[in-house]
Amino acid sequence: MADALKIGIAGLGTVGASLVRILTEKQNLLAVSCGRPIQVVAVSARSRGRDRGVDLSGYEWYDDAVEMAKHADIDAYVELMGGAGDPAYSSVKAALSRGLHVVTANKALLSRNGVELAAIAEEKGVILNFEAAVAGGIPVIKALRESLTGNTVSRVYGIMNGTCNYILTRMEKEELSFETCLKEAQRLGYAEADPTFDIEGNDTAHKLSILTTLAFGTRIAPDDIYLEGITNISLEDIHAAADLGYRIKLLGVAQKTSVGIEQRVHPTMVPQDSVIARVDGVTNAVAIESDILGELLMVGPGAGGDATASAVMGDIADIAKSRPGAQLVPSLGRPAAQLEDYRHGEMQSHEGGYFIRLTVEDRTGVFASIASRMAENAISLESIMQRPKANGDGPGRQTVVLVTHATTEKAVRTAVAAIEKEGYLLGKPQVIRIERPKSV
Numbered sequence: 001m002a003d004a005l006k007i008g009i010a011g012l013g014t015v016g017a018s019l020v021r022i023l024t025e026k027q028n029l030l031a032v033s034c035g036r037p038i039q040v041v042a043v044s045a046r047s048r049g050r051d052r053g054v055d056l057s058g059y060e061w062y063d064d065a066v067e068m069a070k071h072a073d074i075d076a077y078v079e080l081m082g083g084a085g086d087p088a089y090s091s092v093k094a095a096l097s098r099g100l101h102v103v104t105a106n107k108a109l110l111s112r113n114g115v116e117l118a119a120i121a122e123e124k125g126v127i128l129n130f131e132a133a134v135a136g137g138i139p140v141i142k143a144l145r146e147s148l149t150g151n152t153v154s155r156v157y158g159i160m161n162g163t164c165n166y167i168l169t170r171m172e173k174e175e176l177s178f179e180t181c182l183k184e185a186q187r188l189g190y191a192e193a194d195p196t197f198d199i200e201g202n203d204t205a206h207k208l209s210i211l212t213t214l215a216f217g218t219r220i221a222p223d224d225i226y227l228e229g230i231t232n233i234s235l236e237d238i239h240a241a242a243d244l245g246y247r248i249k250l251l252g253v254a255q256k257t258s259v260g261i262e263q264r265v266h267p268t269m270v271p272q273d274s275v276i277a278r279v280d281g282v283t284n285a286v287a288i289e290s291d292i293l294g295e296l297l298m299v300g301p302g303a304g305g306d307a308t309a310s311a312v313m314g315d316i317a318d319i320a321k322s323r324p325g326a327q328l329v330p331s332l333g334r335p336a337a338q339l340e341d342y343r344h345g346e347m348q349s350h351e352g353g354y355f356i357r358l359t360v361e362d363r364t365g366v367f368a369s370i371a372s373r374m375a376e377n378a379i380s381l382e383s384i385m386q387r388p389k390a391n392g393d394g395p396g397r398q399t400v401v402l403v404t405h406a407t408t409e410k411a412v413r414t415a416v417a418a419i420e421k422e423g424y425l426l427g428k429p430q431v432i433r434i435e436r437p438k439s440v
C-alpha cells in the first residue's frame with residue numbers, strides 16, 4: 001500500500017472533532033477506498049485543555065494554526081476554524097503557498113478570497129477542496145464542478161440555511177411566532193446566540209456566491225447579492241401563502257437573465273406541491289437547472305458535525321486518491337484566470353410572480369384603487385382577494401392579498417409606492433417573490 005496521506009487539522013469544534021472521530025473509526029475502510037491510509041499527524045485549536053470527546057494524544061499540537069500550516073510535516077491542511085479573516089485566511093494561504101493540498105468548510109473565507117486562493121492552488125499544482133462550505137453534506141460542489149461539465153446552467157437555487165428553514169417550518173406547522181421559533185432554535189443549538197447572520201440571509205449569501213461562480217464561470221461577487229432575511233415573515237403571510245397553494249422558504253437564487261446574473265436571497269413562495277416546498281426543518285436542498293440534464297434536485301443534511309465531516313472526508317479522500325503529476329480539476333470549475341467578470345443583473349429588472357399583502361382601511365373604493373395602481377404599471381393579477389379577519393384586524397381594517405402574473409420588480413415597487421401614497425394603508429405592505437421550479 002502507498003504511503004499514508006498525512007493531514008493536519010486546524011479547528012476541533014463541531015466539525016473538526018467529528019472528523020477526527022470518523023477518521024479514526026473508519027481508518028481501515030478509508031485505506032482500502034483510497035488505496036492508502038489517511039493519517040492525522042497534527043492538530044490546532046484555541047484551547048488545548050478542552051475535552052473534545054476524542055483522543056488527541058497521538059497528534060502534534062499547535063497553538064497557532066498558521067504555524068501548523070507553515071511547518072507541520074503534512075501533505076494536506078484541513079481548515080475547520082471558520083471566519084473570512086485570520087487565522088483561517090493566512091493559514092490556508094500559507095499551506096497552499098507551501099505546496100500543500102487544502103480542504104476547508106469555510107464559506108466566508110471562500111466567498112471573500114476564493115479566487116485568490118484557487119489561483120495559488122493552481123500555480124502550486126495542489127488541490128483546494130471545499131465541499132462542506134455549501135449545503136453541508138450535500139455534494140453540490142462536486143456536482144457543479146465535475147458531474148455537470150458541459151452543461152450550461154440557467155439557474156441554481158436552494159434552501160441553504162437550516163436555521164431559517166427550521167424557523168419557517170415550525171411557524172407553519174405549530175402556528176408559532178417568528179420570535180418563539182427563533183428562541184426554540186437557539187435552545188436546540190440550531191441557531192447561534194447571535195443569529196443575525198443566519199436570519200438576515202448573510203450565511204445563505206456566502207454559499208450562493210460560491211455556487212454562482214461554479215454555475216456560471218464568473219468571478220465570485222459576494223457584494224452583488226440582493227439580501228432580505230426572514231424577520232418580517234409573519235404567521236399571516238404563512239397562512240395566506242398556504243391558502244393560495246404556496247409555502248414560504250428562504251431561498252438563495254442565482255439566475256442567468258438577458259441583462260446579467262441575478263444573485264438574490266429572500267423569503268420566497270414556492271408551490272406547495274413542489275419537492276423543495278416539502279423540505280422541512282434543518283434539511284437543505286439545492287436545485288440546478290441546466291440544458292442537458294434538465295433539473296437536478298439534491299436534498300440532505302446541511303449542517304451538523306457528522307454530516308459536514310462526511311463532506312470534508314470526501315474531499316480528503318479525493319486528495320488521497322490523486323496521483324502526483326496528474327491534471328487537477330480547477331477548484332472553481334475552470335482556471336481562476338478564465339473566470340469571467342460578473343455581470344450584475346439588477347434586482348429592478350427581476351421578472352417573476354409576486355405576492356403582495358396590504359392592510360388597508362375597510363371602505364369603498366380601496367379595492368378598485370389597488371387594482372388601478374396595478375393596471376397602471378401593466379401588472380396582470382392572478383388573484384386579488386380580501387382575507388378573512390386576521391388577529392390585528394379590528395373594525396374598519398381589512399387585509400387584501402394580491403398574486404401577480406409574471407411582472408418586474410420595478411413595476412411592483414412602483415405600484416406599491418403609488419398605493420402607499422393613497423392614504424388608506426394601515427401597515428407596511430408585504431411583498432414576497434414567487435419562485436417556480438422548472439418541473440418538480
Ligand SMILES: NC(=O)c1ccc[n+]([C@@H]2O[C@H](COP(=O)([O-])OP(=O)(O)OC[C@H]3O[C@@H](n4cnc5c(N)ncnc54)[C@H](OP(=O)(O)O)[C@@H]3O)[C@@H](O)[C@H]2O)c1
Pocket residue numbers: 010011012013014015016044045046047048050063065079080081082083086087105106107132133136302303304305308
Ligand atoms: N457546524 C456545522 O454544521 C457546519 C456546517 C457547514 C460548514 N461549517 C463550517 O465549518 C467550519 C467549522 O465550524 P464548526 O461549527 O465546527 O465551528 P466551531 O464548533 O465553532 O469550532 C471552531 C474551532 O476552531 C477553533 N478556532 C476558532 N478560532 C481559532 C483561532 N483563532 N485559532 C485557532 N483555532 C481557532 C476553535 O477552537 P476551540 O475549540 O479551542 O475554541 C474550535 O475548535 C466553519 O467554517 C463553518 O462555517 C460548519
